[in-house]
Amino acid sequence: xxxxxxxxxxxxxxxxxxxxxxxxxxxxxxxxxxxxxxxxxxxxxxxxxxxxxxxxxxxxxxxxxxxxxxxxxxxxxxxxxxxxxxxxxxxxxxxxxxxxxxxxxxxxxxxxxxxxxxxxxxxxxxxxxxxxxxxxxxx
Numbered sequence: 001x002x003x004x005x006x007x008x009x010x011x012x013x014x015x016x017x018x019x020x021x022x023x024x025x026x027x028x029x030x031x032x033x034x035x036x037x038x039x040x041x042x043x044x045x046x047x048x049x050x051x052x053x054x055x056x057x058x059x060x061x062x063x064x065x066x067x068x069x070x071x072x073x074x075x076x077x078x079x080x081x082x083x084x085x086x087x088x089x090x091x092x093x094x095x096x097x098x099x100x101x102x103x104x105x106x107x108x109x110x111x112x113x114x115x116x117x118x119x120x121x122x123x124x125x126x127x128x129x130x131x132x133x134x135x136x137x138x139x
């Protein structure tokens with residue numbers, strides 16, 4: 001079960017990334033998190049699609065936050081691996097991420113992330129993200 005609330009996670013995002021477009025956590029469940037990122041033409045690339053870095057950043061951030069939701073504010077948890085498959089052209093509208101914990105160990109966490117455009121359930125990308133969790137007191 002999560003140990004941090006949506007409000008606590010949102011504060012972490014705001015404090016950690018003050019110059020970044022505001023990511024919004026929309027839902028927190030037992031082992032998953034739903035969040036959105038507003039996008040505009042500044043996130044696009046030629047052809048009217050979102051840039052890969054925009055999608056990878058949301059996948060990474062949503063994985064980080066679902067992990068923190070379950071271990072507390074361990075801000076130094078870091079990405080060790082991010083694999084992403086781009087499946088179809090996303091719309092230039094809010095990008096959504098559903099991050100689901102696959103494994104949460106003492107030192108490693110693995111998260112499955114589905115990315116889709118707001119208003120559709122059709123996946124635009126699928127990612128698997130692994131995080132290294134630093135030693136905590138009592139570990």
